[in-house]
Amino acid sequence: MAAAVIADGLSKQYRLGELNRRVLFREVLANLFRRMYRGEHQEVQTLWAVRDISFEVAEGEVLGIIGRNGAGKSTLLKLLSRITYPTTGRMQVRGRVASLLEVGTGFHEELTGRENIYLNGSILGMRKREIDKHLDSIVEFAGVDRFLDTPVKRYSSGMRLRLGFAVAAHLEPDVLLVDEVLAVGDAGFQKKCIGAMSHLNEGGRTVLFVSHNLTAVENLCPRTIWIDGGRIRQDGDSRKVIQSYLETFAEASSLQADLTEVETRKGSGEARFTRIEFLDRTGRPLDVIRSGEAVTIRLHYHVNRRVHEPHFGVEIYTNTGTLVTSINTWTTGYNLESLGPGPGHIEVNVGSLSLNPDRYYLSLWLASVGPKYYDQLELCLTLDVEAADVHNSGRSMAKYFGLVFLPCRWKHAGPGVGDNGSMHEDAGVGAGSGDLA
Numbered sequence: 001m002a003a004a005v006i007a008d009g010l011s012k013q014y015r016l017g018e019l020n021r022r023v024l025f026r027e028v029l030a031n032l033f034r035r036m037y038r039g040e041h042q043e044v045q046t047l048w049a050v051r052d053i054s055f056e057v058a059e060g061e062v063l064g065i066i067g068r069n070g071a072g073k074s075t076l077l078k079l080l081s082r083i084t085y086p087t088t089g090r091m092q093v094r095g096r097v098a099s100l101l102e103v104g105t106g107f108h109e110e111l112t113g114r115e116n117i118y119l120n121g122s123i124l125g126m127r128k129r130e131i132d133k134h135l136d137s138i139v140e141f142a143g144v145d146r147f148l149d150t151p152v153k154r155y156s157s158g159m160r161l162r163l164g165f166a167v168a169a170h171l172e173p174d175v176l177l178v179d180e181v182l183a184v185g186d187a188g189f190q191k192k193c194i195g196a197m198s199h200l201n202e203g204g205r206t207v208l209f210v211s212h213n214l215t216a217v218e219n220l221c222p223r224t225i226w227i228d229g230g231r232i233r234q235d236g237d238s239r240k241v242i243q244s245y246l247e248t249f250a251e252a253s254s255l256q257a258d259l260t261e262v263e264t265r266k267g268s269g270e271a272r273f274t275r276i277e278f279l280d281r282t283g284r285p286l287d288v289i290r291s292g293e294a295v296t297i298r299l300h301y302h303v304n305r306r307v308h309e310p311h312f313g314v315e316i317y318t319n320t321g322t323l324v325t326s327i328n329t330w331t332t333g334y335n336l337e338s339l340g341p342g343p344g345h346i347e348v349n350v351g352s353l354s355l356n357p358d359r360y361y362l363s364l365w366l367a368s369v370g371p372k373y374y375d376q377l378e379l380c381l382t383l384d385v386e387a388a389d390v391h392n393s394g395r396s397m398a399k400y401f402g403l404v405f406l407p408c409r410w411k412h413a414g415p416g417v418g419d420n421g422s423m424h425e426d427a428g429v430g431a432g433s434g435d436l437a
Contacts, residue, residue: 009089064221095174214321292390303340
């Protein structure tokens, strides 16, 4: 199958600190004098946003692109869409290219939604009758029929996004470049976007999809490229690449972990997490965590400057980045007036950890309402949950039964072979209190 997109040694360098402004003649003379007679030279700092990237995408392939903020993902799509040009290397994109790199990219502020649809179609090289054919479906998808003849400058960011994606997806591009379209919009629109991209793939279109929604990437893209520091770090099966990517966040994988050296943290720094422990009912450190067991999570922290009305949160994610649950003091109504300065710790007791066996990832945050984050550690450690006989049935749970299990009871009525008329209820599975101590 022929390649729809070819990147060969693509690199893009930016000069930092340069101002695009008019320079007075006297400034030119002054700078020249300094260089000639004083030996002064202003060093120009540069940044390689993308460095030596090479790959091919076959016709009809859906390729995922992942990486941290600032890794070079958006720059790569701008190169492929020819918004900017590479410093070195070459690229080739065959056929009509539609891109949705920012909300409302390519829209003219003074034109109406209807006029922008025809403008974008013309840019793609389509005739008016071709655009007429798709106009109704574009408007229906975007949900902007009431505002179709309103200037785009009056649209909200969500309306711009919906219309921008609808135009890009429905005007039959050969290659569609999408950057974080799922970061804006409600759940219903996100589902429509994924369905539209799947439909494009079924029609033989090529899609390059940049997103932090790793679940969407895994479900939509058989192949994923991980970009790190402007270079390709891994290229291959989406599940394997995503697993490797997430493991770089989890710098700690012990049930007693030092958090002081985590480099990916965010926040103001007025308070910082220093350590995390997982304890049993008696307060002893756990060596392993099993499904259905009671567990106490103890978060150690140090306050550098007094913080008011703080809240603590622990978030648990799957190995594809899907949020399973958020345990936090705000939703449980556990309110603190202020903290510290100095060290301290807070505990949350989970009466029954209702997670099926698998590897999970934890994020931690300490914030005040607003929110104002004092410390935020994203996917900072792994949590391996082992199998256990949570129902006292002699049969252990397994990860293919889903993400979580629910304490439940079965009761049968009516004739049946082997039915002893008894009622079975889970034993040994307590309800999680969520209380903080």
